[in-house]
Amino acid sequence: MSDFLNLSGKTFLVQGVANKKSVAWFIAQALEEQGARVVYAVRSEARKKSLETQLAGRPVFICDSEQEGACAQLAAEVAGAGFAPLHGLVHSIAFANYSEGFKTFAETKRKDFLQATAISAFSLVELAEAFKPHLAKGASVVTIGISSLLVTPDNYGYMGPIKAALESCSRFLAKSFGASGTEVRFNVVGAGPLKTSASAGIPGYLESYLFAEKLTFRKRALETREVANVAVFLLSERSSGLNGTTLVVDAGLGSNYFDKEVIRLAMRPEAK
Incomplete structure (x- = not known):
């Protein structure tokens, strides 16, 4: 059987594994199933320790993206450990301080x-720039966004505008790297609601x-x-025609606002 995605033997950095429910973990698992080598980046020593069993035998590095210079240090350590050139990066991190509970935007x-x-x-900008010298020609960078930037969910607060900024950063990076002749691509997976620990x-x-x-x-x-799986496709050379774009993965919810069952329940909430 041919290796359609042609990922076997290639090396990818996956940033953002927190536990077995993480999108980053599912991406890493799918890559490994395809024969790729995965290098992991987690946010702290404590997180690395909590993942000791899960990531046993795999290369794990620390990168606290809140700290200036952390991505540059990560790139130097990964390259210094002999994992360059990389054929792709996965940026799957996000944080919002909801410690004071719900507030309006x-x-x-x-x-x-x-x-x-x-x-x-x-x-994402810092990660891409830091790894630029260590990326193979035609490498792919994938980040995880949301399925719609037009909706205004009350409980998502200020993360909506920030996810919009993330998507815009990806497009501008695609243009910046494209002008440099590296052929490095940047794309976003716009994920619908998922059952993760972060959510x-x-x-x-x-x-x-x-x-x-x-x-x-x-x-x-929608399943994580x-x-x-879509992220892995974007990381592969089979998606070479996609750059600076967002692939929405939401099982159709963005096109089904007027579903008759949902309308019935909304207009007659007592109806089960």
Whole structure:
């Protein structure tokens, strides 16, 4: 059987594994299943220790993207350990401070917005620039966004605009790297609501997740592995014609706002 994705023997950096529910973990697993070598980057020594069993025998590096210079240090360490050139990067990190509970977007604190922007969006720029000398020609960079930048969910707060910034950063990076002749591509996977540990920290997320499930065409929630599979396709040379774009993976919920069952429940909530 031919290796359609041609990932075997290639090396990828995956940033953002927190546990076995992480999108980054599913992407890494899919890459390894295809015969690729995966280098892992996690945010702290504590996180690395918590993943000792899960990532046993795999190369794991530390990168706290909130700290200036962290991505440059990561790139130097990864290259110094002999893992360059890399054939792709996966940026799957995000952070928002919801410790004070739900607030309207207008009440967003400056420090919280800037912190979340640095970690969730600008870190992609820093990561790409740091690894630029260590990427193979035609390498692919993939980041994880959201399925729609037009919706305004109350419980997502200021992360909506930050995810919009992330998507824009990806497009501008695609242009910057394209002009340099490296042929490095940048794309976004726009994921619908998922059952991850990170999303569980969003106030009221469970209700939003169940609502989204009702809006999918299949009436079954999006699975994390489905998002990961699209990310792996974007990392492969089979997606070479895609650059500076967002592939939405939402099982159809973005096209099903007027589903008759959801309308019935909304207009007659007593109806089960």
